[in-house]
Amino acid sequence: xxxxxxxxxxxxxxxxxxxxxxxxxxxxxxxxxxxxxxxxxxxxxxxxxxxxxxxxxxxxxxxxxxxxxxxxxxxxxxxxxxxxxxxxxxxxxxxxxxxxxxxxxxxxxxxxxxxxxxxxxxxxxxxxxxxxxxxxxxxxxxxxxxxxxxxxxxxxxxxxxxxxxxxxxxxxxxxxxxxxxxxxxxxxxxxxxxxxxxxxxxxxxxxxxxxxxxxxxxxxxxxxxxxxxxxxxxxxxxxxxxxxxxxxxxxxxxxxxxxxxxxxxxxxxxxxxxxxxxxxxxxxxxxxxxxxxxxxxxxxxxxxxxxxxxxxxxxxxxxxxxxxxxxxxxxxxxxxxxxxxxxxxxxxxxxxxxxxxxxxxxxxxxxxxxxxxxxxxxxxxxxxxxxxxxxxxxxxxxxxxxxxxxxxxxxxxxxxxxxxxxxxxxxxxxxxxxxxxxxxxxxxxxxxxxxxxxxxxxxxxxxxxxxxxxxxxxxxxxxxxxxxxxxxxxxxxxxxxxxxxxxxxxxxxxxxxxxxxxxxxxxxxxxxxxxxxxxxxxxx
Amino acid sequence: xxxxxxxxxxxxxxxxxxxxxxxxxxxxxxxxxxxxxxxxxxxxxxxxxxxxxxxxxxxxxxxxxxxxxxxxxxxxxxxxxxxxxxxxxxxxxxxxxxxxxxxxxxxxxxxxxxxxxxxxxxxxxxxxxxxxxxxxxxxxxxxxxxxxxxxxxxxxxxxxxxxxxxxxxxxxxxxxxxxxxxxxxxxxxxxxxxxxxxxxxxxxxxxxxxxxxxxxxxxxxxxxxxxxxxxxxxxxxxxxxxxxxxxxxxxxxxxxxxxxxxxxxxxxxxxxxxxxxxxxxxxxxxxxxxxxxxxxxxxxxxxxxxxxxxxxxxxxxxxxxxxxxxxxxxxxxxxxxxxxxxxxxxxxxxxxxxxxxxxxxxxxxxxxxxxxxxxxxxxxxxxxxxxxxxxxxxxxxxxxxxxxxxxxxxxxxxxxxxxxxxxxxxxxxxxxxxxxxxxxxxxxxxxxxxxxx
Numbered sequence: 001x002x003x004x005x006x007x008x009x010x011x012x013x014x015x016x017x018x019x020x021x022x023x024x025x026x027x028x029x030x031x032x033x034x035x036x037x038x039x040x041x042x043x044x045x046x047x048x049x050x051x052x053x054x055x056x057x058x059x060x061x062x063x064x065x066x067x068x069x070x071x072x073x074x075x076x077x078x079x080x081x082x083x084x085x086x087x088x089x090x091x092x093x094x095x096x097x098x099x100x101x102x103x104x105x106x107x108x109x110x111x112x113x114x115x116x117x118x119x120x121x122x123x124x125x126x127x128x129x130x131x132x133x134x135x136x137x138x139x140x141x142x143x144x145x146x147x148x149x150x151x152x153x154x155x156x157x158x159x160x161x162x163x164x165x166x167x168x169x170x171x172x173x174x175x176x177x178x179x180x181x182x183x184x185x186x187x188x189x190x191x192x193x194x195x196x197x198x199x200x201x202x203x204x205x206x207x208x209x210x211x212x213x214x215x216x217x218x219x220x221x222x223x224x225x226x227x228x229x230x231x232x233x234x235x236x237x238x239x240x241x242x243x244x245x246x247x248x249x250x251x252x253x254x255x256x257x258x259x260x261x262x263x264x265x266x267x268x269x270x271x272x273x274x275x276x277x278x279x280x281x282x283x284x285x286x287x288x289x290x291x292x293x294x295x296x297x298x299x300x301x302x303x304x305x306x307x308x309x310x311x312x313x314x315x316x317x318x319x320x321x322x323x324x325x326x327x328x329x330x331x332x333x334x335x336x337x338x339x340x341x342x343x344x345x346x347x348x349x350x351x352x353x354x355x356x357x358x359x360x361x362x363x364x365x366x367x368x369x370x371x372x373x374x375x376x377x378x379x380x381x382x383x384x385x386x387x388x389x390x391x392x393x394x395x396x397x398x399x400x401x402x403x404x405x406x407x408x409x410x411x412x413x414x415x416x417x418x419x420x421x422x423x424x425x426x427x428x429x430x431x432x433x434x435x436x437x438x439x440x441x442x443x444x445x446x447x448x449x450x451x452x453x454x455x456x457x458x459x460x461x462x463x464x465x466x467x468x469x470x471x472x473x474x475x476x477x478x479x480x481x482x483x484x485x486x487x488x489x490x491x492x493x494x495x496x497x498x499x500x501x502x503x504x505x506x507x508x509x510x511x512x513x514x515x516x517x518x519x520x521x522x523x524x525x526x527x528x529x530x531x532x533x534x535x536x537x538x539x540x
Numbered sequence: 541x542x543x544x545x546x547x548x549x550x551x552x553x554x555x556x557x558x559x560x561x562x563x564x565x566x567x568x569x570x571x572x573x574x575x576x577x578x579x580x581x582x583x584x585x586x587x588x589x590x591x592x593x594x595x596x597x598x599x600x601x602x603x604x605x606x607x608x609x610x611x612x613x614x615x616x617x618x619x620x621x622x623x624x625x626x627x628x629x630x631x632x633x634x635x636x637x638x639x640x641x642x643x644x645x646x647x648x649x650x651x652x653x654x655x656x657x658x659x660x661x662x663x664x665x666x667x668x669x670x671x672x673x674x675x676x677x678x679x680x681x682x683x684x685x686x687x688x689x690x691x692x693x694x695x696x697x698x699x700x701x702x703x704x705x706x707x708x709x710x711x712x713x714x715x716x717x718x719x720x721x722x723x724x725x726x727x728x729x730x731x732x733x734x735x736x737x738x739x740x741x742x743x744x745x746x747x748x749x750x751x752x753x754x755x756x757x758x759x760x761x762x763x764x765x766x767x768x769x770x771x772x773x774x775x776x777x778x779x780x781x782x783x784x785x786x787x788x789x790x791x792x793x794x795x796x797x798x799x800x801x802x803x804x805x806x807x808x809x810x811x812x813x814x815x816x817x818x819x820x821x822x823x824x825x826x827x828x829x830x831x832x833x834x835x836x837x838x839x840x841x842x843x844x845x846x847x848x849x850x851x852x853x854x855x856x857x858x859x860x861x862x863x864x865x866x867x868x869x870x871x872x873x874x875x876x877x878x879x880x881x882x883x884x885x886x887x888x889x890x891x892x893x894x895x896x897x898x899x900x901x902x903x904x905x906x907x908x909x910x911x912x913x914x915x916x917x918x919x920x921x922x923x924x925x926x927x928x929x930x931x932x933x934x935x936x937x938x939x940x941x942x943x944x945x946x947x948x949x950x951x952x953x954x955x956x957x958x959x960x961x962x963x964x965x966x967x968x969x970x971x972x973x974x975x976x977x978x979x980x981x982x983x984x985x986x987x988x989x990x991x992x993x
Contacts, residue, residue, distance in 0.1 A: 096855070158682075165680075210670070220877045221785040235862060238850050246595070254600055291571050295603060298575045305576070305594075305607045307856045378624045400625060483612045493610055496583050496757035497859025498780060505855075 010037070025525045028052050078223075081504035086511075089504035092236075097309035099243045106250045107304035110257060118251040125244040132237040135230070142230040153219050161212045168205050175201070228500070256299060263296045308485050314512065317486035319397050321475045321520070324410025325468050332415035332467070333422050333460060337448075340426020340456070357416040361474040364412045365481050369405040376401050402484035409478040414471035421463025425456025458532035465524035472517050487513060567824070567947055569603040573815040577604055577822070580611045580620055580629035583757045583858045584774040585869055586656045586803045587630040588848055589889060593829035595851050601828075602821035610856070613755040614713040615644075621808055622647040627815075628822065630655065631806035634715035634905045636931045641906075643715055643914050648809035652819065652936035653826050654895050655803040657888035660718055660793040661778040661873070662725060664693070664770035665763055668707075669788040671696045682878040687795035687970060690729035697731055697748055706747065710754040710762060710771035714743065717802055720908040721793045722751060722772040727989040728971040735990070736913035743912060763787055774802070775868040775887070776860045782874045783864050789875050791970075794885065798968035799892055801901040812933070823940040827895055828949055834890035842884070845870045890954075897937055899961035900977025902928030907980045911990035918993045924980040934961055 014037050021029050031047035034040070063083050070080040081089070106117070179198055183191045252258075267289055274285045306312075339346040379385045379400055388399040397403070429452050437447045479488025491509050494502040577599075581587035590608055593599050599606045611617035611629070618635055620626040622645060636649035664672070673680040675695035679688065693707075700707045711718040714736075723733040726749055734747025744750050754762045759773045764786045771777075772793075781787035793800055805826060812819050837843050849869045853862040867874050871884040888894050903924045909915045941955045965976035973986050985992045 206674070213670075217785060231861070231863060235853070238862070239854075242850065242854075249597065254597065295569065295572070295575075298572070298603075302576065302605055305605045307607075308609075373619075373623060376623075380624045401623070402625075481612075483610075483616055492612060493583075493855070493859065496610075496612075496755075497855055498757065498760065499853070499855065499859055499861045502855075502859070 023526055023529050024522060025529070028055070075503075078500055078503055081507055085501075085504045086507045089501050090508045092501060093310050093505060093508060097311050099247075100306050100309050103243075103247055103250055104304040104306050106247060107255050109251070109255065114251045114255065114257075118248060121244055121248050121251060125241065125248060128237065128240045128244055132234070132241045135234040135237040139227070139230045139234045142224070142227045146224040146227050149224075150219055150222070154216050157212055157215055157219075161209065161216070164205075164209060164212070168209070172202065172205075232500070250304070256302065259299045259302075260296060263292055263299065267292050267296075310487075310490055310512070313486050313490050314516065316397050316403075317475060317479065317488070318516065318520075319394065320403055320407050320479070320484070320486060321410055321468070321471050323403075324407035324475065325414060325464075325471050327407065328411035328415035328467060328471065329418055329464060331411065332418035332463075336419040336422025336460070336463075337426050337453070337456075339419070339423035340429075341452075346423060353416060353419065356412075359412075361409050361413050361477050362481065364409045365405060365478050368408045368412070369402070369482060372401045372405045372408065376404075398485075400484070402482040406475060406478040406482050406484045406486070409482075410471040410475050413474040414467040417466035417470060418460065418463040421466075422456065422460045425459030425463075426452055428459075429455045458528065461524070461528040461531055465521065465528055468520055468524050469517065472513075472520055476513060567601045567949075568943065570817040570821050570943075572603055572818050572821060574627070574818050575604055576607075577627040577818070578607045578609060578625075580609055580617045580626040581857075582614065582617060582630060582755070583610055583860075584630075584803075585776055585849075585852055585858060585865055586659045586774055586887065587858070588833055588852060588869075588887075589653075589655050589826050589829040590630055590805070591852060591857050592832060592848060593825040596829065596832060598825035598828045598832075599822075602825050604818070604821055604825065608857070614716070618645060618647075618649075621649065621806060624808070624811070627811060628805060628807040631804055632713055632716045633801050633804050633901060634717060634720070634909070635713070636804065636806045637902055637905050637927065638715035638909065638914070640931050641909075641915070641927060643909065648930070649806045650809045650812050650931055650933050651804040651806045652812075652897055652933040652940070653805040653823050654801050654897055654901065655805055655826075655830075655889070657799045657802060657892065657894050658792070658794045658885060659802050659868075659887045660721060660772060660774050661789040662722060662770065662772045662791050662793075663759075663763070663778045663781045663787045663789045665787050666785070668693075668696055668769050669790070671699070672790075682876065684875075684879075686791070686875070686881075688790045689970065690726045690731050692790075693726075694729060694731060701748065707749045707770070708768045709749055709751050710759055710768040710773070711751050712756050712759075712773055713753060714741075715905075715909065715914065717793070717800070717905075718772040718774070719743075719751065720905070720912075721796050721800075723908075723912060725772075725791060725796050725970065727987065728969075730989070732989055733912075738916050743914075745913075760784065760786060776858065776864045779864050779867040779874060780860060782877060783861075783867075785877070789873075792873060792883070792886065794883065796970045798966075799885065799888065799894075801894075801898065801904075804897070812936070816936075819936055820940050820943070823936055824944055827937075827940060827944060830890040830895045831950065831954070834888065834894075840884070842871055893954075893956045895937070896956055896959075897932040897934050898963055898977075899925065899928040899932050899934075900963045902932050903962075903977040903980050904975060907984055910980075911984055911987060913991060918991070921979065921981050929961075932961070 014033065017033050018030060021027065021033065028051040031044040031051065035044040035048065067082045067084070070082045073080045106114070109117070175198060179194060183194065186194065270285050270289050270292070274282060274289075277285055335349060339349055376382045376385060385400065389395050433451050433455060434447075437451050442450065475486070476488040476491070478484070479486040480492045481488075483489055483492070487509060491506055494505045494509075579590055581590055587608075594606050594608050609626070611620065611626075614632060614635065617626070617629050617631070618639060621629050621631075622639070631649075631651070633654075636651050638644055639647045639649045672692045672695075676692045678685060679692060697707050709722060711722050713719065726733045732746055732748045733751055734744040734749075736743040737745055742752075752768065754768070754771065756773050756777055759771045759777045760780050762768055763771060763781065770787070778789045782789065793802075805822075807819065832844055833848055834842065835844050846866065846869075849866040850862055852858040852869075853860060853865050858865060868883075868886055871882060871886065872880055873883040873886050874880050885891075906915070906924050906927060910919065938955070938957070941950065944950045945952065945955070962977040965974055967974045969975065973983070975983050981993060984990075
C-alpha cells in the first residue's frame with residue numbers, strides 16, 4: 001500500500017518535472033529525467049548523446065577553432081583575443097564593478113565597521129605598493145631588453161639604408177650629369193629611351209629604399225609579448241593601488257558618518273562660541289549654523305558617486321528593452337486586433353505598416369531624441385522625470401530623455417511583429433466559435449473577451465516573442481547612438497578607449513548580450529506556452 | 541654683511557610662515573545651491589582637471605559629489621549641457637562662443653575656467669608622410685627638423701588635385717580649436733582649406749584640402765579606414781597613431797601657436813545664474829586640480845603627471861593604455877617611434893596663468909570664425925570685445941581665486957589680479973603674424989587667405 005503510494009508520488013514528481021521541461025522548452029533535459037526514472041535507459045542515453053553531448057561538443061569545437069585561429073589574425077588594435085584573454089577581460093570587468101560596489105558600501109558604513117576594514121585595507125595597500133614597484137621595474141627591464149633587441153635587429157638595416165641613401169644621391173647626380181652631356185649627341189628617340197632608362201633606374205632605387213624602410217618599420221612595430229605581459233601586470237598592480245588608496249580614503253574620512261560628524265562638530269563649536277559673542281557676530285553665527293544644518297541634510301541624503309559598471313548597465317538595458325516592449329505592445333495589440341476585426345481598418349493601416357516596418361533604428365533614434373527633447377526641455381525640473389526618479393525600484397535607473405528615446409526606438413522597431421500577428425490571430429479565429437457566439441447572442445465585448453482574444457492569444461504571444469527579440473537587438477544600437485547608459489554605451493566606450501584589453505571586453509559583451517537575449521526568449525516561450533492550448537510551439 | 545644675513549633669515553622666515561598654511565590649508569565650504577553634480581567630458585587627456593578634481597578629492601573638499609560621464613561627441617555633449625542633463629562639461633574653447641552667437645545650436649554658454657594650453661597635433665597617414673618625404677628630402681630621416689610647415693604637404697595636395705580628387709583631413713568639430721589650427725597651418729603655406737558661408741556649412745567652398753568632422757576617439761580608426769588622410773586632434777589620439785604605426789604626427793599646435801588656449805569648462809548661463817555659489821566651488825576645485833597637475837619639483841620635473849596618466853587610463857575615463865597617455869602627459873612627444881622629443885609645455889594646466897578666462901582668447905576664436913566665414917558678415921571691433929565679455933567670466937574666476945588665496949592654497953603670483961583680460965600681443969605663431977586682442981580687425985587684415993574684415 002505504502003509502496004504503491006510512494007510510486008504514485010514519484011510518478012507525480014516525474015510528471016511535474018516533465019511538464020516544467022515542456023513548458024520552458026528545455027527539451028534536452030527530458031531524457032535526463034527519464035533516465036533517472038530508469039525509463040528505457042538505452043534510448044535515453046542515445047537522446048542525451050544527441051541533445052546534450054553533441055551541442056557541448058560543438059561548442060567546444062567552436063572554442064577550439066577560435067583559440068587556434070585568433071592569434072593569427074593581427075589587427076592594428078592587437079590580435080583577436082583568444083577565449084582565455086576574453087575570460088580574463090571578463091574578470092577585469094567584474095573586479096572593477098566589485099571595487100565600485102565596495103566603495104559604495106564603505107561610504108555608508110559605521111565607524112565600528114570601518115575601523116577593522118581600514119586596518120586590513122591599509123595593510124593590503126602597503127603590500128600592493130611594493131608589488132606595484134616591482135611591476136614598474138619589470139616593465140622598465142622588459143622595455144629596455146626590447147629596445148636593445150630591436151636596436152640590434154634594425155642597426156644593420158638602418159646602416160645599409162644610410163649608405164644606400166648617400167651613394168644613391170651621389171650616383172644620381174653623376175648619372176644625370178653624364179646623361180645631360182650625352183643627350184646632346186643623340187637623336188630625339190634615343191634620348192627619350194635613355195631618359196626612360198634613367199627614370200627606371202631611379203624608381204628601382206627608391207623602391208629598394210622603401211622596402212628597407214618597411215623592414216625597419218615592421219621590426220619596430222613588433223609587439224613584444226614579454227613587454228605586453230609586464231605592462232598588463234603593471235596596470236593591474238597600479239589599479240589595485242589606486243583602488244585601495246581611494247578605499248582607505250573613504251573609510252578614513254570621505255564617508256557619510258565622518259562628514260556628518262565634522263559638520264556636527266562645527267555646529268557645536270559655533271553654538272558654544274555664540275554664547276559669548278556680541279550681537280553682530282551672533283547674527284552671523286546663527287546664519288552659519290543654519291547653513292550647516294542645510295548642508296547636513298544634503299550629506300544625509302548623499303550617496304557615493306559611483307562609476308557605471310557593467311552589471312548596472314545590463315540592468316538598465318533590460319529595463320529599457322522592457323519599457324520599449326511594453327509601449328510597443330500597448331500600441332500594437334489594439335491596432336492589430338482592430339485590423340483583424342475589420343478588413344476596412346486593415347486596409348487603412350496596411351500602408352503604414354508597409355512603410356514604417358523596414359525603417360532602421362538608426363533613423364528613428366535621432367528623430368526620437370529630438371522629439372523627446374522637445375517634450376522635456378529641462379530634465380532636472382520636468383515633472384515626468386522627477387516622478388520617475390522618485391518612483392520606487394525604477395528610481396535607481398535614473399531614467400533620462402536618452403533612456404526614453406532608446407525605449408521609444410525599441411517600441412518603433414519592434415511593434416510590427418506583434419501588430420501583424422495580432423491581426424492574423426484575430427482574423428483566423430475559428431468560424432464555428434463565432435457561430436456559437438452568434439447563437440448565444442453575445443454582445444461585442446463578450447465576443448471579444450470570451451472568444452476572439454483567447455483564441456488569438458497564442459499568435460499574439462508568438463508576435464510578442466519576435467518583438468522582444470527584435471527590441472533587444474535594436475536597443476544595443478540605440479544606446480550606442482544615444483549614449484544612454486547601458487550595454488550599448490559600454491561597447492561604444494570600449495571601442496573609443498582603444499586600450500589593449502578593449503577588444504577582449506567587447507567580446508565579453510557578445511556573450512552577455514547573447515545570454516540575456518536567450519533568457520528573454522525563454523521567458524516569452526513560457527508565456528506563449530501558458531496561453532496556447534496545444535502547448536506545441538517551436539522552442540528555437 | 542650682517543644686514544644681508546638678517547634680510548635672508550627674514551625672507552626664509554617669511555616664506556616659511558607663508559608656506560605653512562599651504563600644507564595645513566582647509567577649504568571653507570560655500571553655501572551650495574546644489575551638491576550632486578554631473579559633468580560631461582570627451583575621452584581626451586585634457587579632461588584631466590575634471591577627473592583629477594574628482595579623483596584627488598578637490599570636489600569633495602568643496603562639499604560636491606560629482607559624477608564625470610564620457611560623452612560620445614562634442615555635439616551631444618553641448619546638447620546635454622543645454623538641456624540640463626549635464627551641469628557642466630569639458631568643452632572646446634570655440635563652443636561656448638559659437639553657441640552664444642548662434643553658430644550651430646544657439647544657447648548662452650559661459651566659462652570661468654580655461655582647462656589647458658596646447659595639447660593637439662596634426663597627424664598624416666603613412667602614405668602621405670612617405671610622399672612628403674619623397675618631395676622634401678630633409679624630412680627623410682628619423683629625426684626631421686621641426687616645425688614642419690604645410691609647404692611640404694603642398695606637392696601631395698597638388699597630386700590629389702591633378703587626379704581630380706582632394707586630400708581629406710579630419711578635425712573634431714566645426715568650431716573646434718583643431719579646425720582653426722589645421723586651417724591656420726594649411727593657410728600659412730598657401731593651401732586653401734575652404735570657406736564657410738551661409739549656404740555651405742561644411743566649409744568646403746574653394747577648398748584645396750577638404751576638412752570633415754570626426755569625433756576624437758574615432759580618428760585613428762577613420763584614418764586607418766582611409767576615409768581621411770590626416771587629422772588634427774588632441775591626445776592621446778596622435779600618440780595612438782604612432783604606437784599602432786598608422787600615421788605620423790607632423791606638427792603640434794605648440795608650434796602653430798605657442799601656448800594657445802585649448803579647452804574650457806563650460807556651463808549654461810542659466811545654470812551659472814541659478815547656482816552661483818556652486819559655480820564658485822567648482823572653479824575652486826578645478827584651479828586646485830590644475831595646480832596639482834602642473835606641480836614640479838626643484839628640478840622642474842612634473843611630479844604628478846605619471847599618477848595623472850594612470851588615473852586617466854581608467855576605462856571609465858580616457859581609457860587608452862597607460863603608456864600611450866603617459867607619452868605626451870609627462871613632458872615628451874613621440875613624432876615617430878624613433879623620434880621622442882622633450883616638450884615640457886606640450887600640456888599646460890596651470891602655468892602661464894593658463895586657467896584664467898582671457899577675453900583675448902575669446903576674441904581670437906571670433907577672428908577665426910570670421911576669417912573662415914562662419915560669422916557671415918563683417919563686425920565692428922567693439923562687437924568682438926562685447927561677445928567675449930558675454931562668454932568669459934573672469935569675475936567668477938577671481939572670486940574663486942580670492943577664496944583659495946585666503947585659504948592658503950595658492951599664492952599671490954599665481955593669479956593675474958590686475959589684468960584687463962587681454963594677454964600681451966604675441967607673434968609666436970608659425971607664420972609670425974602679430975596678434976593683439978584689442979585689434980581684431982587689424983589682425984584679420986594681415987592674413988592672405990580668408991575674409992579680411
